[in-house]
Amino acid sequence: MMKELQQGAETNIPVVDLGEIGVGGPEDPSEEDWRSVGEKLVKAFSEIGFVYLSNHGVPSNMVDEVNTQSGKFFELDETTKLRYKRGKTEVQGYTTPGQERLITEGDVRELRESYDVQHMDGMFPDEEVSGLRPSVKVLIEACKKLASRLLTAIAIGLDLDRSFFVSTHNQMCSDNNSSCLRLLYYPSVPTNVCEGATRCGAHTDYGTITLLFQDNLGGLEVRDREGTWMNANPILDTVLVNVGDLLQYWTADKLRATEHRVLIPKEEMLKKIPRRSVVFFVHPDNPVLVKPIDGSTSYDPVTVKMHIDKRFEDTYQY
Ligand SMILES: O=C(O)CCC(=O)C(=O)O
Numbered sequence: 001m002m003k004e005l006q007q008g009a010e011t012n013i014p015v016v017d018l019g020e021i022g023v024g025g026p027e028d029p030s031e032e033d034w035r036s037v038g039e040k041l042v043k044a045f046s047e048i049g050f051v052y053l054s055n056h057g058v059p060s061n062m063v064d065e066v067n068t069q070s071g072k073f074f075e076l077d078e079t080t081k082l083r084y085k086r087g088k089t090e091v092q093g094y095t096t097p098g099q100e101r102l103i104t105e106g107d108v109r110e111l112r113e114s115y116d117v118q119h120m121d122g123m124f125p126d127e128e129v130s131g132l133r134p135s136v137k138v139l140i141e142a143c144k145k146l147a148s149r150l151l152t153a154i155a156i157g158l159d160l161d162r163s164f165f166v167s168t169h170n171q172m173c174s175d176n177n178s179s180c181l182r183l184l185y186y187p188s189v190p191t192n193v194c195e196g197a198t199r200c201g202a203h204t205d206y207g208t209i210t211l212l213f214q215d216n217l218g219g220l221e222v223r224d225r226e227g228t229w230m231n232a233n234p235i236l237d238t239v240l241v242n243v244g245d246l247l248q249y250w251t252a253d254k255l256r257a258t259e260h261r262v263l264i265p266k267e268e269m270l271k272k273i274p275r276r277s278v279v280f281f282v283h284p285d286n287p288v289l290v291k292p293i294d295g296s297t298s299y300d301p302v303t304v305k306m307h308i309d310k311r312f313e314d315t316y317q318y
């Protein structure tokens with residue numbers, strides 16, 4: 001049984017300044033810069049599993065533009081949106097409220113819609129929202145670049161070969177790699193919402209790391225080692241980054257895939273405002289075999305594809 005959890009204590013997620021390592025920085029930052037950032041990331045990921053990054057170099061107007069465009073999509077009528085529904089094997093597209101259930105026990109309703117983009121040439125609602133594809137394209141490029149830089153820094157921070165993670169994440173957002181940009185929309189909460197409903201059930205992310213751009217409303221909570229839920233409030237111009245299952249497996253629990261969730265706000269005013277997030281899930285290439293780097297047997301070796309498929313199977317209702 002999970003112990004009764006306190007809601008929303010103050011956060012102790014650190015802020016790390018990426019400085020020269022950020023996307024706009026020099027192509028070849030100094031060894032000292034890589035190491036300094038890498039060590040800070042490893043420390044934060046070992047303790048709480050989350051970190052805010054400042055000076056990350058992804059312009060906030062790129063994220064704003066994606067939210068503006070995705071907002072136009074989510075405001076379309078349900079019949080139109082369903083023409084772009086996500087499939088079982090072709091995962092690009094729209095997920096209806098309740099189709100993805102992160103809480104697998106009981107009948108908890110999750111009030112959330114999303115649109116996943118894995119391929120730039122995949123399905124987009126071009127006819128209805130012609131600005132979505134181009135805005136997503138530039139953001140994905142920036143996220144891929146930031147992710148690669150973080151993967152290098154993490155490898156250095158763990159005293160691994162610096163290309164250890166980059167070389168296993170060669171083909172992000174392709175047929176061979178399920179990294180994806182998820183556009184999230186939490187609609188305003190209906191007055192007759194059923195008891196126990198939530199916005200995003202407690203879960204860990206599935207891949208290596210996740211880049212999360214929240215809007216300014218707050219609501220995300222992160223569970224610390226003692227089981228206390230802490231607010232992970234947005235901090236202007238930062239991106240929140242967390243560890244996923246596969247990085248936890250690789251590092252035999254040194255880096256932690258921390259549970260997080262988004263509840264329905266208590267304040268009446270906040271209930272009326274839709275909440276948005278843009279999330280970039282970084283996954284290794286499908287065939288990569290993930291097993292503890294330290295040679296321990298804490299996790300059985302698993303291919304990336306097997307792990308991701310299993311997590312989708314557990315959480316999606318088709
Ligand atoms: O919307 C958020 O702030 C969190 C979303 C999330 O955790 C996810 O999509 O995995």
Ligand SMILES: [Fe+2]
Nearest residue numbers: 203204205260
């Ligand atoms: Fe998540």
